Amino acid sequence: MDPIHLNYTHSLSSTVGEDHGASPEELAGLAPELQRAQQAIEARRTQDLRWLDLPYQSDVLQSLLRYAESVQGQFENVVVLGIGGSALGNRALHTALNSPLHELYPPPGVPRLFVLDNVDPDWIGEFLDRVDVTKCLFNVISKSGSTAETMSQFLIFRRLLIERLGEARHREHIVVTTDAKAGVLRPIVEQAGYTSFVVPDGVGGRFSVLSPVGLLSSALLGIDIGSLLAGAADMDQRCQSTSMEQNPAMTYAALQWIMQERKGKNIAVTFAYGHRLRDLADWYAQLLGESIGKRCTTKGPAHGVGPTPVRAVGVTDQHSQVQLYVEGPNDKWFTLLEIGTHDHKVPIPADFQDRDALAYLGGRDLGELFQAEREGTRIALSDANRPNCSIHFPRVNAHTLGQYLYWMEYSVALMGELYGIDAFDQPGVEAGKIAAYALMGRTGFGDRAKEIEARQQGPQSEV
């Protein structure tokens, strides 16, 4: 089976001009820094970057498969209570590998998946009104156990399960993925006797899709998680090369850095040509945005770096965003996710052949039209000197997805070194959390609450 690969012909100065494309010299010039970056990352593989070894966790794989087998057929619905890195990978794997109509027509014995990654009362309230919780398995995911959204949901659904099923039986409906020892959830798990899985140390939320965080719901939905990890391991091998020409993570990281820091492309569009790949773009948006979107103090006290990720879906967004992409500001770098062979073939009937606007469609199939439109868009972007590249999936399956996920994780880790920031923290989310705690009246945040209240008395500009 062909591996997934990158075609970056149309990100080069030879095709889109030197103002917008990378020259061979610019790429080659980054090789020494990328090799140092790779060494720095590999040196942390057994230290604080344990996510690098997730492809090889065969014990965990076996225990996930055993658990999934033990509950097979028992639940109509798997409900993920998680947010951010505890939700985006789960959804992306499900929508890429299962039917887009899975929830309406689940295969016999396979549960539906709900990923409740919000606390909007209009969503959770509807869920409570409509779905029978006694037919659900709730997968609570939070490493620390202090995530406000996930823990609120846990409190709500746990109480409801106890009311409906009693203290003893409610346990069968909750499975927890959390820290091995620390945090708020682990003691609750031990006291209640919930089945649980571990978010290992050295695996941050946005690098956790190949841990039990992303694998458990996948296993419950029948996704071949062994093949997913095997694909990731294959990509890890390719990422060990010290040659940029052989190492797709190095090349992708180099291109992203050049595009933003040398060519002024502040926006990174993941243009998913495939309805099934749309949620991969959201997964990558967190990985890129939260890892690289940082204050870079070496460039000034408040200097912010990092591309802004944008998701587009082909061919759909040709009728929404391509006008802007082709004629608007040349401030974007495009990564097209392309599929070699689709799983379905849908012929177009050759009716109304006397009408010019329809005749060329008849006798072809939707896959041909889809690919022609994708190529048409790529050509239009390139002709307008909008730099773009393609990530080619020979097919969409667990193995190619494993390759993609690991590739992007490794690339973003390398980007962190090029940008000169810490790709693994998220200090910028603290201020909002503290203000929310203050507004919720959490103990210890009273002073902040008073400051906020004082400020909100000020004059408002409204229309």
Add this chain to the structure above:
Amino acid sequence: MDPIHLNYTHSLSSTVGEDHGASPEELAGLAPELQRAQQAIEARRTQDLRWLDLPYQSDVLQSLLRYAESVQGQFENVVVLGIGGSALGNRALHTALNSPLHELYPPPGVPRLFVLDNVDPDWIGEFLDRVDVTKCLFNVISKSGSTAETMSQFLIFRRLLIERLGEARHREHIVVTTDAKAGVLRPIVEQAGYTSFVVPDGVGGRFSVLSPVGLLSSALLGIDIGSLLAGAADMDQRCQSTSMEQNPAMTYAALQWIMQERKGKNIAVTFAYGHRLRDLADWYAQLLGESIGKRCTTKGPAHGVGPTPVRAVGVTDQHSQVQLYVEGPNDKWFTLLEIGTHDHKVPIPADFQDRDALAYLGGRDLGELFQAEREGTRIALSDANRPNCSIHFPRVNAHTLGQYLYWMEYSVALMGELYGIDAFDQPGVEAGKIAAYALMGRTGFGDRAKEIEARQQGPQSEV
């Protein structure tokens, strides 16, 4: 009932500094130009900008309601065959006003809605495999009747309906929304005897949500389209004011232009605080991106203008994008869509009160947590001098949505005048279409096909 309104306190220089916020002088300085822009637009109301009068089409409203009543209870599914402006409004109205679980648990007698806005064979093929077309009403939407995606789908589903139901009965399953006289679909409608509705002249795709394009599926799903139009009419009245302090469309247009052209905010984030409002952001992304993302030849032969729209969902994307928003490049302007009163109230049980990380949640409800997090995010953005504003929906209903849709349409029309571009064309999508026609072998595009083929022989850079 309170109208929806804009709070732009945190887009002003007095709160986020003069590098990032608009000064009173900058805003006031735009008033004469906005008044001219408003006059120019109003002068075209009865000419080529007929979408301005869509709120007042009472005959059309009645005929849509009569048709919806006549088919009530006959179909399990309404299937929109449309893309871009023929899809985004339909989806946005449905997800804002109906249950997020509507497709799984449709109310008695109310159909499900599918909006098939792609030709991906893996999506359409699954739909064909799973859904019984004889229980579907297909709403084919294309003004010209030459949209490749929609017409391919029409050919596929029409043929299947004829095979399953026969020539005579298949007609009851197709309703067409297209041009009154011109185009490819109108003669097909007349020949086959399909029920049809009209996309009026002077109503471009992205300004068509309040025409039968967006209203028909809404009426079939039980949405109060009369109230939707009444809300739009109310907003139209507010948009007639020549005072920026009274006219929300003028103020919003002025802020957007200042943010991009004076403060360097090339990205316009619609941060929808409400799961139900998420698809409004996609609708607006087309409206803004395709209208304003243009070549502006007065500034140079290839000078592109226009903000890049980005959709975020609160609180979900606090765990994905807020790190970047707060610490990354200060190149964004944020519009928070906020909801005053949610339809559901979900209390959080006061369990585990001995644990500090959970105690503050118990006894509150999800709406309070949701609003505290929204305010926390707004405070964090403002404290980091990231300019932001809020559009406040007192409640989410057909009337407030009508206000919002019309407001944004009017604002974008005004922006077109400020940016000095034509907000109503889309020349940048032609190149991609032509290349796709060439690749599909459409008659008349053979020369372009040869050029493309020659170029694709060139060397490829791959890893």
